[in-house]
Every structure is written in C-alpha cells, then in structure tokens.
Amino acid sequence: MVCLKQVPGTPKVNIDPQTNTLVRQGIKNIVNPFDTYALEEGVRIKERYGGKVTAISMGPPQAEEALREVISTGADEAILLSDSAFAGADTLATSHTLARAINKLKQYDIIICGRQTTDGDTGQVGPELAEMLGIPFVAYVSKIEEIDNGYMRVKRMVEDGHEVIETPLPTVITVVKEINVPRLPSLRGLARARSAVIPIWTAQELGADKNMVGLSGSATRVIRVFFPQRVHHGEILQGDLEGQANSLIDKLREAKIISGS
C-alpha cells in the first residue's frame, strides 16, 4: 500500500495570511516527488514477490489526477479520501484519516510513504500512521534487502551511515530518494489510468468522527512558516547496552525531553 499526496509543482507558492496554509488555487499540481519513490518501490516489490499495489491519497477531488498518474506508473488500484470535512488537516488528522482507510481495506503487508512532502515538509505522517495502526515503523529506508516469511530486512539511512533493520510485517516504512529511480508511465499504464475507476471515500464511508479529521481534528495550527536552520548534533554512545541506555536516559532528562525517575 502506498500513501501519497498531491503537491504544488513549483516552489513559488503563496501562503494564505489568514490560515498560514498553502494557497493551492491556480497552481499545477504534481505527485509529491518523494512519494514517487514510494510508489516505484511498491511496484518493484510486486514485480519481485507478487501482490498488489494500492495507492491512497487524501485530498481535494482534483487529487484524482495524481492517483491516475500513479496507476500509469504501476499501481494496481487507487482510492481517494476526499470530503470537505477533511480540509485543513494537520499531520495528526491526516494520519487518522489514512489509518481509517487502511483499516477499512484490512489486508496489507507493507505500507510505504515518501520521507516527507515538498509542501508541508514535516515527515510526520509515516510514523504517526504506524502508531495509529499499532505496527512497526522504519524511517528513511534506502534499500529493501529481503522480504521473507513475514519479515522484511531493510537498510535505512541515518545521520552518518546506514542501519540494517529486520522488522515483522505488516510494517510502515518511509523511503528516501536514494532507494530507486522511479519509472516513467507506460502506454498500457496510461490506457489503464484513463479508464480506471477511482473510488472516493468520504468521512461517512470511513466512519470517521468529524472531530478527529480535518481542521477540527488537528492538534496544531500553523502560526508562522519559515525555514529552520539545520543543526547537526549526532552523538554515538559508547559502552555496554545497559550503560548506553542509562546515559541516554540521563541525556534526555538533561534536555528536559523526559521527566521523572
């Protein structure tokens, strides 16, 4: 299953001064570039191991275009989650909506998301989704090494190297652009995309509580939009496992990220 979003196809966007959200009118939209790597990886997994690739997107009715595009590049089916009640959602409300749709679909092994979008840039939907579905999560995957017998071994990018992680399925991963080169559409894919029926699921069909979706389900409000400065503060802890765990707890306490004893 691949989650994706339609985003403005240009970095020159305006911010609505009232809501501090993106003004999406009059801009040509594209599939979030990071999500194209997610889709490609889904299609490659299908080609290698079999299965089916379902693409899901939450967005306004015109996001259907994005879903037709992913059908042309290999998705088997696509579902659009669209309802005026979903508008203005932050990542929490978005993940809630996606999670409801995924639960409704029931059968899934791997959920792949792009590492982040090019419009919101938060990178939060993947991990939030895993949390809500109660399944494991691996971020920044740069290679899927093996899928076997209910497990998946992946390589993920960390600040100064790689980690190889084995996770039981089902699982949620976010992928980085190093993972593959997304293919272009095919003629047969484009023909399928033209005729594909893309169901639209509304809040009612998802059985969603209106207070959990859209603006009213959002825990955050955008106050100001700016580019944060990047700070690198990676530190590798030494010593045995217990010692490392203890010093990590101390450091988190020091930084006031956790409290208590």
Place this chain on the structure above:
Amino acid sequence: MEYFLNEQQKTLKSLARRIAEERILPVRAELDEREEFPWGIMKDLAEADIFRIFIPEEYEGLGGGCFELCLAVEELSRVCSGVAVSYAASALGSFPLLEYGTEEQKQKYLPDIASGKRLAAFALTEPTAGSDASAIKTTAERVKGGYVINGTKQFITNGGEAEIYTVIALTDKARGARGASAFLVEKDTPGFSFGKKEKKMGIRASSTRELVFRNCLVPEENLIGKEGMGFIVTLKLLDRSRPGIGAQAVGLAQGALEAAVDYARKRIQFGHPIISLPVVQNMLADMAINVEASRALTYAVARTIDSGAKNFTEEAAMAKVFASDIAMKVTTDAVQIFGGVGYMRDYPIEKMMRDAKITQIYEGSNEVLRSTIAFELRKRKARRE
C-alpha cells in the same frame, strides 16, 4: 499545425517526448562522445511500452502502424537521432517477420521484440553491395535440416547489441537477385560472430557493426517466406521503413530549429538579439517552413501506408528524400546561426549536423531514390495514368 492525432497517438507522442527530455537529453552528449550504446534508454523505452507500438496486439503489441512508429521516432530524434535509430532498427528488423513470418515464427520472436527484451536488426549491406544490393555475396547453402550461411555483412545497425537478425543471403547464386532469401539468425548461433565496430561521423550512440558468418547453421524453420523471396521481402521492408527515416529527419530538423530560435533570441550582437536581424529571420523562417513541409509529407505517406495502400514505393521515397535533404539544410543553417560556438562540441548543434548527414545516405541513398521516383513517373506515363 493540426495533424488530427487520436487520443492514443497524442499519448504516445507526449510520452516519447517526455522520455526524450527526461532520460535522453541529460546523456546525449556523453553517449555521442563515448560512442556508447544506449542500453539504459532502451530499457526506459521498453518499460514505457514504446517497442510495442509497431507489433500487432496478438503478439503482445499495441497494434500501431507506420504512423505511430514515425511519431515515436520523430520525438526521440528531436533530442538524439543516435538513440532514435537504435530503437527504429529493432522495428526494421521485425518487419520481415511481421509481413512474411509464419505463425510459429511470430509467436516465437515478436512478443520479445514487443516487450523490448530483445532488439532486432536487419542485415543486407555488404562491402561490395551498397546501392547495388543484388551484388551480395553471402550464401546460404541448403543442407539436411537447415541452411549453412557464409559471408560478411557490413554497417549493420544494432550489430552486436540485437539478438534477432534478419539476414539476406543467396540460396541460388545462379539466379542473382531472384536467388536471395531472408533468414532469422539469433545471436550466439555457432558460426555467427561480430567484426569491426564502426567509428562514425554521427548517430554515434548507435551501434554499426560487421556480422561474420562462418559455416553458420540455421534451422530450416528460420527461413522467412520462401526461398528466392529475399529481395521481395527487402524491397517491401524498405518501402515501409523509409517514412521512419523521414520522421528521424523531421525530428532532427525540429530539434535544430528550436535550438536556433532559442539561441538567436539570447545572443546579443550590435546591442540587439540576433533574431532581430532580417537575415537571421529569413533563415529561421525558411527552416520552419521546410520542417513543417517535411513533417506534413512524412505523416501523409505514413498514413497512406497504414490505410492499406498496395504500392507506395514512390511516396515512401519522397518522404525520405525530402525530409533528409531538409534536415541536412536546416541543421547546417542552425550551426550557421550559432556561429563560432555552433562549431564547438560544447553546444548540441554540431552533433545534429553530423547526425543529419546519414539520413541522406542510408536506407537508399537520395540519388538512388530519386531515380526510383523517376522510374515510377515513367511507368505511370507509359500506362497513361
């Protein structure tokens, strides 16, 4: 100009353009410089189903015709005609099979050509047989269970890279042109090897190589059509493929025209962009007129062929001759507009001029084709049509 493309044709054209711009453009200079076969792009074309367009639906193709092939070749050639010809040569190599192959032969080879898994090639030319194709010396001797091929083919596009070759060889030396036959020869057949890889002036991404046959035994079922039909197969095939060379030339000229307009708008001399000079405007206008005229002729011929016309030798030759002469002229003028930098390899325009030259030479030189057209004119006069 409105050429009344249907939905599928529009989709094909825009997808071919996208592949050309996203995948070919970034590497074309390097492919040209290194004379490297564009396998990566062949794979992109295969994944995008572009090899399927000239194969019927029964054999996993998309059932397009000569016109669809022209649209794809034109768009690829607009960016790099070396890549375009590598693609088109696979179509050329499969035409004899499409037209004269048995059901078994079609089932065996066409699906792989359609999927782009295997490339095809066509082998006629020999050191002593260029325009005079009847002078070929390669022989295919009938033996028990098959034919033994001996001889050398020269300048074979996709040589060494393709896996399926249509080879013209003499089964009856005494009968000359009527003694030639067409055979399917697979790469890795014992006795079949590759000779010299040519270093070319243009279309350098494409592979042009010698095929060497030394007692190469091919099974009987690899004969295409009947013994003695080799030249009929060849003439039919070339009539069908010549609009493709026209399309290659149209794409090349279009690419050069666009580059020239772009450069003329940006290049400031005497305080103004050179596009404001009447002499440059005249050149650009003539280029544009000629490119559009050769496109219109090429499309019209391709559609004539697809409409089921029986004899289109004359029309096919016209499209090829006209469009290739125009491509040579337009690319030369484009270099002229670029001036000094146009002569340098840092700019793409000199490559287009080098690439254009071959379109006047291969698949029937323009001189031979003009005499073909003249011959048809005389025939028609004699029939009082």
